Every structure is written in C-alpha cells, then in structure tokens.
Amino acid sequence: MDQRISQHNSINMDYLVYCSTTLIIFFSLFYIYAKYKLSYWSRRGVKTPPTNLFFGNFKDCITLKKPAGEVMREIYNSADPDDPYIGFYIFHKPMLLLRDHNLIKQVMITDFEIFPNRRFGSSNQRDPIGLDSILSIKQPRWRYLRGKLTSPLTGQKLKNMLPLMEECGKPMLKFIENLQSSEFDQENSEMKDFSSRYISDAMASIAFGINTNSFLEKENAFWKNGLKIFRGIKRSIAFIILFFIPEWGPLIGPLIKEPANYFREIFWDSMNTREKMGYKRGDIIDSLLALKNGEQDPIYNFEGDNLVAQSASFYIAGFEATSTTIAFALYNLSRHPEHQATLYDEIQTHLLGKKLTVDLINEMSFLDRVVNESLRLYPPLPVVDRTATKDYKFPGIELIIEKDISVYVSINATNRDSKYFDNPDDFMPSRIEAKQNKKFFESLAFGIGPRACIGQRLAVLLTKVALITIFSNYTVYYNMKKKPILNDNNAVGFFTYIADGLYVEFKKRN
Numbered sequence: 001m002d003q004r005i006s007q008h009n010s011i012n013m014d015y016l017v018y019c020s021t022t023l024i025i026f027f028s029l030f031y032i033y034a035k036y037k038l039s040y041w042s043r044r045g046v047k048t049p050p051t052n053l054f055f056g057n058f059k060d061c062i063t064l065k066k067p068a069g070e071v072m073r074e075i076y077n078s079a080d081p082d083d084p085y086i087g088f089y090i091f092h093k094p095m096l097l098l099r100d101h102n103l104i105k106q107v108m109i110t111d112f113e114i115f116p117n118r119r120f121g122s123s124n125q126r127d128p129i130g131l132d133s134i135l136s137i138k139q140p141r142w143r144y145l146r147g148k149l150t151s152p153l154t155g156q157k158l159k160n161m162l163p164l165m166e167e168c169g170k171p172m173l174k175f176i177e178n179l180q181s182s183e184f185d186q187e188n189s190e191m192k193d194f195s196s197r198y199i200s201d202a203m204a205s206i207a208f209g210i211n212t213n214s215f216l217e218k219e220n221a222f223w224k225n226g227l228k229i230f231r232g233i234k235r236s237i238a239f240i241i242l243f244f245i246p247e248w249g250p251l252i253g254p255l256i257k258e259p260a261n262y263f264r265e266i267f268w269d270s271m272n273t274r275e276k277m278g279y280k281r282g283d284i285i286d287s288l289l290a291l292k293n294g295e296q297d298p299i300y301n302f303e304g305d306n307l308v309a310q311s312a313s314f315y316i317a318g319f320e321a322t323s324t325t326i327a328f329a330l331y332n333l334s335r336h337p338e339h340q341a342t343l344y345d346e347i348q349t350h351l352l353g354k355k356l357t358v359d360l361i362n363e364m365s366f367l368d369r370v371v372n373e374s375l376r377l378y379p380p381l382p383v384v385d386r387t388a389t390k391d392y393k394f395p396g397i398e399l400i401i402e403k404d405i406s407v408y409v410s411i412n413a414t415n416r417d418s419k420y421f422d423n424p425d426d427f428m429p430s431r432i433e434a435k436q437n438k439k440f441f442e443s444l445a446f447g448i449g450p451r452a453c454i455g456q457r458l459a460v461l462l463t464k465v466a467l468i469t470i471f472s473n474y475t476v477y478y479n480m481k482k483k484p485i486l487n488d489n490n491a492v493g494f495f496t497y498i499a500d501g502l503y504v505e506f507k508k509r510n
C-alpha cells in the first residue's frame with residue numbers, strides 16, 4: 001500500500017515538474033516574442049508610452065476600463081509637447097499616432113493615395129449592411145461609391161431637405177413646451193436622449209423616407225433600434241473590435257444582425273412604395289432609387305443589401321454623431337448665457353418675418369462658430385485612422401511607415417492641445433476667428449481630406465436647424481442640481497458620450 005502511495009506521489013511530482021517546465025518554457029518564449037514585437041517602434045527610433053506585455057497600450061480599453069478615445073488621448077499626452085508622432089501598440093500590433101498638423105495633412109490629404117483606407121470593419125465579414133458600406137469599404141471600390149453617394153448630399157438636395165428637417169423640429173418644440181407644464185419632469189430631461197429623438201426622426205425622414213415621431217411615442221421602434229446600434233456593453237465591444245481589432249470582426253457578426261434586419265425591412269418598404277407610387281420627396285430614398293435604376297458598374301452594384309447599406313450607413317454615421325453635437329451645443333450654451341444672447345440676436349436679425357432658408361442659415365456666422373467650437377471641445381468621433389497601402393516615407397523625416405501599418409489622429413486630444421489653442425478647455429466661439437489654419441480646425445471633427453465625413457454639411461444643417469428652432473423660442477439653463485461633468489469621456493464605448501447625462505432646463509422667452 002505504502003509503495004503504491006509513494007509511486008503515485010512520484011508520478012504526481014513528475015507531472016508537476018513537467019507542467020511547470022512547460023509553463024516556464026511557454027512564458028519564456030511568450031516573453032521573448034512579446035518583447036521583440038513590442039520593440040518595433042524603439043528599433044525605429046520612435047517613442048512609445050510604457051507598454052503592457054500582453055495588451056500593448058490598449059489594456060484599459062480592452063478591459064473596458066476606459067473608452068478608446070480617452071486611451072488615445074492619454075497616449076497623445078504622454079508624448080513631449082513638440083513630438084510630431086508617438087508609437088503605440090494594440091496587443092502587439094504597432095500603430096502610429098500623429099501629433100503634428102503638417103504630418104496629419106500629409107497623410108490625410110497630400111498622400112491620400114497611399115492612405116485611402118480605414119482599418120475600420122473587416123474584409124472577411126459578409127454583412128453588407130453593417131460592413132460593406134462606405135464606412136469600411138476599401139479602394140478602389142471606395143472612390144466609385146463615394147462619387148455616387150455625393151449626389152444625394154449636394155447643396156440643392158440639402159435645400160430640398162430643409163422642410164423635412166423643419167417638420168421634425170415641430171414635435172421637438174411641442175415636447176419642450178410640455179416640459180414647462182408641471183406634469184413633465186423638466187429636471188430629468190436628458191439632452192442626449194432629447195437630441196437623439198430629433199435626429200432619429202430627421203434621419204428616418206431623410207435617409208429612410210418615413211415619418212416617425214419619437215417625441216410623442218416614447219418607445220418608438222425606429223429610435224430604439226437606432227439606440228441598439230450604439231448602446232450597451234455588447235455593442236461597445238463590437239465597436240472597439242470594428243475600429244481597433246477588425247481581424248476579430250467575424251466574432252461579432254451576431255451582435256450586428258438584429259438592428260440590420262429591422263432597417264432592411266423599413267428600407268424596402270419605403271423603396272417599394274416610392275417606386276410603385278412614383279412620387280418624389282427630396283430625400284435620400286429618391287437618390288438611391290435613381291442609383292438603383294441607373295446604369296450599374298460591376299465594381300459596386302446598387303441593388304439588394306448594397307442599397308440598404310447606404311441608407312443604414314448614413315443613419316449610423318449621422319444618428320449618434322449629430323445628436324451628440326446638438327446635446328453638447330445645448331450644454332455649452334446653457335453654461336454661457338452671454339453667448340446665448342449673441343446667438344439670439346443673430347437669429348432675430350436674420351430671421352425676423354422671413355422664411356427659414358439654407359442661405360439665411362449660412363449667413364449666421366456666430367451660429368456657425370458655436371457649432372464648430374462645440375465640436376472642437378466634444379468631437380463625437382474622437383479618433384480617425386488611415387492604413388498605408390505600401391511602404392511610405394514622410395518627406396524630410398527618417399521614418400518609414402510600412403505597408404499595413406495604421407496611422408491615427410486623436411481628434412479630441414489635438415483639439416485640446418494648448419500648443420494650438422489658448423485656454424483649450426474653454427468654450428469660446430469667437431476664438432476660431434482669430435486662429436490661422438481656420439479650415440483645418442473647423443473640419444477636424446469631421447475628419448480631413450478626401451475621405452472626411454460625407455455628411456458634414458447635412459450634419460451641420462441639422463444641428464443649426466435644431467438650435468435655431470430652440471433658441472428662437474427658449475433660453476436654456478444649466479441644471480445646477482445635476483452632477484456637473486467631471487470628465488467628458490466617462491463611459492465605456494467608442495463615441496464621445498456622457499454616462500451621467502447632460503441636463504439643461506428650458507425657459508420660454510417672453
């Protein structure tokens with residue numbers, strides 16, 4: 001018996017020694033491998049922040065401790081003020097974060113032909129609605145598609161859409177009016193929820209050709225399905241993967257499908273009715289119908305899910321970003337009554353007794369500055385990227401960006417860099433006037449170069465219509481009882497978002 005126990009113990013011992021030796025070898029090999037991979041930038045003379053052996057510089061994002069935009073901002077700020085770039089790693093994959101405006105312009109504009117693609121999306125994921133759209137498509141298909149999709153958003157088309165936007169402003173105004181009565185809880189009216197209802201109605205009308213009233217119908221299905229795309233931990237993980245680890249794209253297919261099925265049904269319902277009835281509404285459905293019935297190029301057919309993808313990508317790109325812009329503009333103005341007064345004067349001067357037109361809106365320069373300054377402080381998309389399609393050398397710098405390396409711009413960090421802005425954290429609409437390089441800053445929230453936001457003019461118009469509608473009738477007050485913002489990025493996710501909400505109160509003008 002004793003002999004058997006001692007034999008058993010000796011086998012266990014051998015097994016333990018075997019396991020620990022295997023583990024030691026495994027970890028030693030992993031250590032050597034990781035150290036080598038994480039020396040990619042130091043071997044090229046590029047600084048990086050301290051790295052984690054497994055996660056690289058993205059530990060806080062991957063473990064959902066901090067949003068990606070905040071992690072990128074920290075990487076940006078870890079460099080010396082005048083560093084033109086800083087390297088970083090997502091797991092062991094090297095990436096470069098640009099800090100210098102000239103280099104940003106070089107990549108995004110001058111040498112765009114070498115950097116035409118985003119890392120976003122995944123090439124082997126077959127979900128045309130979510131992932132084979134203009135947001136993720138690669139060159140040369142991107143250029144063809146971009147050319148075609150510019151037509152629904154021309155100046156004239158936007159003018160045609162203005163009445164649809166104004167129409168959506170009416171239930172919004174009614175909603176605010178109701179907030180004034182004691183039945184409604186003005187104090188708990190959250191601005192992102194509020195603005196997402198206006199934008200959902202507007203985008204439903206513009207991109208899907210249907211009328212919704214999510215102010216009246218609290219649980220409106222269109223609005224809720226829009227939120228489903230962006231809210232919740234599963235979706236946050238999906239966006240982090242799509243933006244930063246797209247190789248894992250196939251893992252998240254099921255997370256994307258549900259809202260896609262909903263939007264597919266709505267889209268075809270609208271397209272089929274429009275085609276059968278033959279009427280025009282001045283919206284994106286009109287333009288897509290023309291693309292569907294026009295001559296097709298094998299590079300990208302406007303049929304089936306490819307058509308749904310365009311409406312869906314406009315909706316996805318527009319819904320979250322534009323509603324965030326409106327919410328922050330209201331918040332910023334609520335903290336600055338003096339800017340509200342200037343804005344009100346401008347609206348009054350231009351609009352008194354006149355019908356609202358795009359030309360009149362374009363004349364309101366202070367309104368324009370309010371929107372730009374709000375976007376500077378709170379860019380809804382904090383990060384953009386491009387991937388090199390071949391080895392590239394910056395002019396005058398001894399650094400080669402190898403093929404397939406992704407280059408990032410941290411919009412939220414650049415926009416608050418004291419090297420470029422005095423008092424960068426302050427909301428000062430007039431500052432933009434004084435700055436050189438005006439165009440650059442104005443447009444950075446929308447990306448930059450040929451692949452910048454295609455919906456910029458639409459987004460700005462939607463935002464301005466909302467602000468004109470509200471400020472013609474109301475003033476907004478900062479809600480002192482609600483917790484002030486301590487940190488503008490205190491939620492897990494990819495898009496700029498305030499977990500605790502943004503609260504303002506409306507007061508009717510006399």
Ligand code: HEM
Nearest residue numbers: 314317318321322325381384446447448451452453455459
């Ligand atoms: C204030 C609201 C908005 C902001 C801040 C915003 C911001 C952005 C940014 C930063 C990009 C990436 C640009 C780059 O990579 O350089 C982008 C791309 C895009 N946005 Fe927007 N966007 C907004 C509203 C909209 C709206 C309303 C639409 C609807 C038409 C839209 C459609 C798109 C599309 C389709 C792309 C991809 C363009 C391409 O790859 O060619 N966006 N947007």
